[in-house]
Amino acid sequence: MTDTRVYEGRSDAQRAAMVKGGARSLTSELNAEQAVAATFGDGPLLIIAGAGTGKTRTLIYRLAHLIEKGVRPERILLLTFTRRAAQEMLARAERLVGGACRGVNGGTFHATAHRLLRRFGAAAGVANDFSIMDQGDAEDLIQLSRAQLGYAESKKRFPRKETLHYVYSRHINTGFAIDDILRDEYSQFVDYHDDFLKIFADYTRRKGERNLVDYDDLLLFWATMLEAAPSIAERIASLYDHVLVDEYQDTNVLQARILRGMCRRHSNITVVGDDAQSIYSFRGASFRNILDFPRQFPGTTIIALEQNYRSTQPILDASNTLISRASERYTKTLWTKRSGGEAPWLVTAQDEQQQTRFVVDRILELHEEGVPLREIAVLFRAGYMSADLEIELTNRKIPFEKWGGLKFLEAAHVKDVLAFLRILENPRDEVSWYRILMLLPGIGDVTARAAIDLMAQMAWDSRAFGQYRVPARARDAHTQLVALLDQLRATPLVDMASVSGDIARVRQLYDGLLREKYDRVEPRLADLDQLQAIAGGYPSREAFLSALALEPPQATQDLAGGSDEERDVLVLSTAHSAKGKEWDAVFLIWAADGWFPMARAINDDEELEEERRLMYVALTRARNHLAVTCPLNSYSTRRSADYAIDQLSRFLDRGVREKMERVVPRMDGSVDREPEPAPSAPIDLRALLRGRFGA
C-alpha cells in the first residue's frame, strides 16, 4: 500500500489545497471530504462512505464535475447496483447540470454487459440474437441436463436443480474451484464432484447450442472479451474515459476483473462503497473486494466520508455500537451535527399479533403527527415475515407497497406466457419450448422431448413443430398451437402495440389452459393483464424480454405506474431491498434470534457477520424515528426449531440495548415506556410440550 495516498487525517489546510478549484459553485454544497472526492482528478479513487454520508450526492457531483471539466457524457460509464439507483442518480445529476449529462452510460453490470454483448458478441462467437435466461430459466435448463444424464432416476439423494445452479454460479462469480465450494458449503455432496462437472459441461453445451445466455455468462463474456480478445478489448475499453461504480462493496471478483479490463488504459476509476454494508455474498460478492481495491489499482487515493446527514445521533449511537462488533472492516464512526432526537425504541411484543398491532397503531400515530406514509417503512429479514402485517394493513385500509420478494415474474403463469414470446424471438429456446409443450393436454415429458429433438434435427426451422406428428390425444392442442404461432410470426414488427397484442393472442389459447389447471384463476388472470399493460411500453419483443430479465419490476408500484412522490403509501421492504433508501420513520420487525439472524446463518461465522451488516443497513435507514420490534412468543409452526427461539436477536446485545429505550405495548394499544426491567416471556407449558413433537 506504499503508493496509496490516504486522504484521511490531513490538516484542514492540506485538505483545502487538495480541492482544486474549490471555489466553484458545484462544491459549495459539499463538505470538505465530499468536495475532494467530487473534484478529484485522474486515477483510481476509493471513497469509503458510511451510511447516510452523502455517497450518492458525492458521486453525482463528481459526475457533474467531470462533465463541466469537458468530459463528454457518453465517455462516462456509471455502474450501479440496481436500475432504480441508476435512474435516480442520472435524474439528480440532470437537475444539477441540466441536460448536459444526458448520454451518460448508466446501468447495472448485467445490463451494461448485455449492451456490449449485443454489440461485440458476434465477433466473439455469440450470435447477437441470443436470449437471456433469468435464474429460474437457468435452473430449468440445468434440470434438463440433469434429467438427460439420468440423474433424475437416481435412488441416492442427488442435489436439486437450485443447488446445482447455485454451485455453478458461485464458481463463475467467485472463481472458487467446484471442489472447494462443495467442501465448504455442501459437504454431503462432495462425492458427486464428477457429476457436477458433467452436468455443468452439458449445461454449457446446451446454452451454446440454444443460443442462450445466463446472468453469469453476461459478466463472464464481458470479462473474457476484455482479457482474451485483444482487438475487441481495445474497442470496448476505448468507449469510456471514466468509470464510476456505486455500491462497490457488493461486487464480486469477476466484476473486479471487468473493471480492471475497462480501466487498463486510463485508470480513471472511482468506486464508492461501505464495507459495513456488504450484504450480497450469496451472489458471490465479497467485502474483501473493497478492502483489496488499493492493491488491485495501484496509486489509489482513499477518501472516507463519516459525517452523516441522515439520522439523529441516538440512532447513530445504536447503529455504531451494533456494527462495532464486526471483526474486519475499515474503521469509521459516523457522526452528525444534528442535535436532539429520541433513542430508538426496542419493543418487545407478546406475540406476532401484538407486534403487528403496535406497528400499525404507531404508524397511524406518526401519520397524525404529520409524517406522510411514504416517509415510513417497515423492514424485515425475509419477504414472508410481513404476511400478518399485510393482512392487518389491508383490513385497516392503509395503502402500502412491498419491495423485494415480489414473485411476479417467477409465477408459473407469467413465465408460461413469456415462453411463447421467447420461442418467437429465439426458436432454439429449449426451456421455453419444453414449458409450452408440457402445458398442452396430451403431451407429457416424453412427447415434449421427442418434439424438441425433431426440431433440433430440422435445424429449428420454424415449420418443424408443425410437422411433428403428436399422439392422437394431443392433436387438437397441437393444431391450435401451430395456428397461434403462425399468427404471431405474421405480426408486423413495426406495430408499436405488437408486444401487448402478441400477449393478447397468446392468451386466447392460454387463458383456457389456465382455467383448467388452477382453481383460483382470477389473481392469475389479473397478473396477465398487468403483464400485457407493461408490454405496451416496449417497442419490440426483444426489448421487452431483455428488459424483463435484466430489470424486473421491483415493486407493485412499478407495475401500477405513478412515481414515488405522487403516491402516499407505506413501504414494506426486505432489508436487502431497502439498501440505499431512507425514511423519516423505520420499523424493523421480527428482530428475534433465528429470524434475524436467520437460523441457518447462526452456525457460520461469515454468514453471521453478514446478517449483522444487514441489520446495520436496516437501522441506518432511519432519519428521526426508529423502532425495533420482537415478538417474544413467536412459537414456530416450522419444524426444526432447535435455535434459540423466543429471544431477542443476538445482535441487540447489552451495549446496543443501552442505546435504546425499552417499550412494551399495553393490551389497549397504548405503550408503556417505563416497563419492568426485564420482561420475560410468559410460558405455556402445554404448548411447549406440544412443540417438542412438532405437533
Add this chain to the structure above:
DNA sequence: CACGCTACTATTTTT
C-alpha cells in the same frame, strides 16, 4: 405415455 394422487421436503436475500 399422461396424469392424478400421495408423501415429502426445504424454507433468504437479487442481477
Add this chain to the structure above:
DNA sequence: TAGTAGCGTG
C-alpha cells in the same frame, strides 16, 4: 406451505 418426486392407474 407449496412445489415436486415418485408411484399406480387408465
